[in-house]
């Protein structure tokens with residue numbers, strides 16, 4: 627008998643075999659579950675150790691433990707969602723998708739555990755006066771376009787204040803300006819990511835319409851601020 | 854507390870306006886449904902735009918979905934190239 631810790635053969639089951647074994651007789655089910663868990667753990671470990679520059683301070687052992695815990699949770703989630711597997715991809719790819727989502731969600735929650743939307747408000751001054759201190763020295767506006775830039779900043783400020791609702795403003799500030807993940811902002815707003823995506827989509831569209839109504843095309847703004 | 858917008862933020866704001874589109878595009882849930890199939894083919898060398906342009910559009914303007922997509926592709930590539938076997 628093979629020592630499981632030493633080597634677990636990653637026999638490539640067909641999608642049908644995976645489904646049959648995961649829902650089948652106890653022995654086959656236990657083997658399939660263990661293979662699945664191990665497979666997910668490898669993938670997660672690879673991701674944490676090779677693809678995440680923010681986790682380089684963790685030891686191999688710590689990453690291994692994280693991967694093990696996440697793989698355990700992911701396996702349960704896969705089993706709970708077996709009914710939604712459509713068979714468009716390999717079963718293991720679909721399961722890995724679920725594991726990735728879970729792992730990344732976990733990382734986002736721990737990174738942004740202290741994030742709050744308080745203070746993100748469109749009340750008062752939104753943009754500072756467009757003077758030299760807004761721009762790093764090397765991109766300081768030339769006298770010719772300084773006035774133009776200041777004017778555009780005012781128009782953007784007006785668009786942010788007038789076109790968006792408070793909720794849209796908060797969401798857009800957090801996601802677009804502070805790079806906070808949608809998932810985190812959605813949680814803080816008491817909604818879900820899908821609904822937040824739609825809210826942001828509307829906010830961006832309204833902002834764009836408002837700027838265009840003030841005569842500002844996106845091409846023009848890009849040129850003005852990217853030279 | 855007032856937000857103060859620095860140049861990098863202004864660029865982000867303009868970028869987010871530029872990448873907005875008027876058509877109704879895919880939401881995160883619909884995108885997630887296609888992600889495994891898409892990632893599998895991209896990991897084999899296909900281009901997203903040739904496969905599912907509407908998903909590609911969503912990935913361009915949704916950082917969360919894009920992060921998950923990239924992670925999945927990275928794992929699949931590692932798997933295809935035998936790098937995961939080295940993990941044991």
Ligand SMILES: [Zn+2]
Pocket residue numbers: 823880881882884911915916917918919
């Ligand atoms: Zn999305």
